[in-house]
Amino acid sequence: xxESQQPTIVTGSSxxxxxxxxxxxxxxxxxxxxxxxxxxxxxxxxxxxxISPEDCAVLVVEEEGRLQGVGAALLAVRGEExxxxxxxxxxxxxxxxxxxxxxxxLKRSAVERGVRRILLEVLVxxxxxxxxxxxxxxxxxxxxxxxxxxxxxxPLPLPFERLEETDPVRILRDCYRWHELTMTWQRxxxxxxxxxxxxGCVGLTIPAKDGAPVAYVLISPPSSSGAPxxxxxxxxxxxxxxxxxxxxxxxxxxxxxxxxxxxxxVDARLTLMDQPAxxxxxxxxxxxxxxxxxxxxxxxxxxxxxxxxxxx
Numbered sequence: 001x002x003e004s005q006q007p008t009i010v011t012g013s014s015x016x017x018x019x020x021x022x023x024x025x026x027x028x029x030x031x032x033x034x035x036x037x038x039x040x041x042x043x044x045x046x047x048x049x050x051i052s053p054e055d056c057a058v059l060v061v062e063e064e065g066r067l068q069g070v071g072a073a074l075l076a077v078r079g080e081e082x083x084x085x086x087x088x089x090x091x092x093x094x095x096x097x098x099x100x101x102x103x104x105x106l107k108r109s110a111v112e113r114g115v116r117r118i119l120l121e122v123l124v125x126x127x128x129x130x131x132x133x134x135x136x137x138x139x140x141x142x143x144x145x146x147x148x149x150x151x152x153x154x155p156l157p158l159p160f161e162r163l164e165e166t167d168p169v170r171i172l173r174d175c176y177r178w179h180e181l182t183m184t185w186q187r188x189x190x191x192x193x194x195x196x197x198x199x200g201c202v203g204l205t206i207p208a209k210d211g212a213p214v215a216y217v218l219i220s221p222p223s224s225s226g227a228p229x230x231x232x233x234x235x236x237x238x239x240x241x242x243x244x245x246x247x248x249x250x251x252x253x254x255x256x257x258x259x260x261x262x263x264x265x266v267d268a269r270l271t272l273m274d275q276p277a278x279x280x281x282x283x284x285x286x287x288x289x290x291x292x293x294x295x296x297x298x299x300x301x302x303x304x305x306x307x308x309x310x311x312x
């Protein structure tokens with residue numbers, strides 16, 4: 001930590017969104033994936049995930065005569081359940097126990113809001129973060145898979161079925177119950193509805209013979225249009241959510257859905273985040289050439305069994 005610059009933690013009504021964004025960006029600057037948020041992106045993350053700045057904690061320090069965010073812990077609340085939407089510490093301020101202190105503040109905020117359990121996800125390879133979470137009472141619930149399929153692997157077999165564009169709000173209203181497992185926070189129905197309202201996601205279904213849908217996918221449009229320039233990586237098409245009617249034949253519904261999706265976006269790299277490792281869809285992904293490019297653990301802390309430490 002730089003000399004003569006002792007950080008402090010700001011919570012409650014004193015938390016400013018810009019300081020929260022600074023702390024988030026600086027803490028994730030060396031993260032494996034690009035997590036940088038511009039003001040619009042931060043606002044979207046907060047509203048999509050039900051995060052109120054007043055429930056968050058920001059590590060601030062005076063730099064060049066101004067308070068700057070150098071770390072952050074974000075808390076989302078829905079009823080008695082909460083979710084940590086990011087914990088980050090600027091590399092220059094790591095090693096002083098600030099991550100643990102931010103999380104203890106987060107736990108206190110959660111208790112004040114009536115939350116009984118906090119969830120979060122952490123990369124399997126992030127040993128330091130996992131150690132911090134373990135010390136403050138988080139326990140592993142399950143493993144999550146991150147899937148992708150690169151179009152340069154070659155085309156998938158042509159499906160007989162065609163994708164039908166369907167109102168994503170209607171999909172979530174009528175078909176979200178198809179999930180056989182509880183999904184992660186960002187794939188809960190409320191988060192998905194918020195995403196639809198903010199970004200205009202595309203809803204696509206595969207119909208059965210009677211015309212009723214048997215599988216759906218929600219996507220964000222590709223990051224670029226058209227075929228990539230020579231030597232450039234394919235654009236990314238993010239699958240936000242996917243599910244199959246449990247009464248339908250899994251392979252007769254899921255396979256053509258993914259085949260038709262790749263056909264529609266032939267030059268895009270398909271990605272899907274945080275699919276539970278015990279989901280029945282995983283063998284279908286593997287059979288179509290998707291690969292697991294990373295893994296996370298979903299963790300949880302019971303605030304009755306592991307209450308927050310008292311504030312000093």
